[in-house]
Amino acid sequence: MIRKATVKLEPLGIELKIIPGTPLIDILHEYGVEFPCGGKGICGRCLVKVPEGNLAHTKNHRKRLTELGLSEDFHLACLSTVSGDVTLEVEQYNIFILADNTNFEFIPREGYGIAIDLGTTTIVAQLLDLSNGKIINVKTEANPQTRFGADIISRIAFALNNKGMEKLQKIVRETISCLIHSINKENDASVNKVVIVGNAVMQHLFCGIDPTPLSVYPFESVKKEFYFFSPEELDLQINASVKIVFLPSIGSFVGSDILAGIMAAKIHKSKKFLALIDLGTNGEIVVGNKDKIICASTAAGPAFEGTNISMGMRATTGAISSVWLDKDQMKFHVIGNEQPRGICGSGLIDAVTVFLKNELIDKSGKINSDKKKLEIEKPVCLSQKDIREFQLAKGAIATGMEILIRKLNISFRDIDKVFIAGAFGNYINISNTQYLGLLEFPEEKIVKLGNSALIGAKMALFLDDKCCEDILNISEHVSLETDPGFEDIFIDKMMFG
Ligand code: FES
16 A cells, blocks of 8 residues: 655644656645746746655756746745645745736735635635735635535526525535635634626625526526625624625626636736636636626536546546647656556546547547447546537537637637636646637637636735726627527537647
């Protein structure tokens, strides 16, 4: 049996048991650490210090530190792996948000705030000192609703068919209350604001809004409304004057996580056109600038989150997260350095790319032999149906982008930057997304933004509601399916290359 190493995360005091050889990016992401350049060693934002023990590094680690002008007291987490027992001081838990170049300006405020990203599968809460932007504490928890459905569609079904609405609301509110309580217990901080963001379904289920409109055409949700709560409503024994707000959705499945993403990517402040894509859940796409923003949720479904793929799973321990060719040999990486148990979205993109390059499938996605399944590594393989599911998701995203660009009367070339949101975005191989025709932009325009929902929620702690209102006033949700060109574009975009 492999001896697991003890990894301590300071200043949070968290202790983990990890298999040596595990990349730090696989571990720290779960604990709210952001990897803005997608772990390429470019941005210098994922710094850790190692007061005890050692880390192993990629060959270019020292060179990158020098190029970034950093002393050897620092380590870039994205280029480091666990080699034995180690204590890590995670700089992002300490540094000023203003300290990085992709900063957001904030006006310091008195007191403390808690930013919460209520995701379909995980919930992250960060406590911030509003006088300087320091992250003081981070808590994560699995969304307890997952036992009633892994994805948003089954959550809606449970809420409607099983009269489960109350139950789903109760358990998620309890979990968020627990997170806030445990932050409060550990920190003597007078919190005066809590900002919660989440996708449209999470918002409905947390706020107690009937999700029926999201289950039937035209899938309209409540929109442009803030939901405020008193601590008492959430059963929180904190100062009654604390303002708790769930930020508004934009429309249909485009929720406040995307509104927060718009803030994080500063689309509403940009003269040039920018795009934001969240490949998780429903594949939301945003294109716009300071004058006009349009967004859509695609019919991508949760294929990129591993759902509907026979051996699909979330990007967690045991998931094949990348696949590549090394002298014609298929190689792969498993999150957590364990035996592969399944494949997550980033691995799926890579595996399909490798199959296409090796001509195991053709451009229409058909397996070029009488094999029923294509193996990556025992027991993980992809069936013809899995490849079709992937094509539907890829086609939906590419179609959404094409239609939004046409609606703005611009071309792909007019988009200055494309931000990839969400945890999953950190792992994807951009050149493979181009090879498959998923993202039809040159690599230098694509920026991995990390957890943009959480970044935006943190920004909202410093802002008044007007900032969100200003974004909502220039934002419009559009329905892709009603576009006259939808079907033709979709059929075309399902093909590879
Ligand atoms: S340098 Fe590590 S995420 Fe950018």
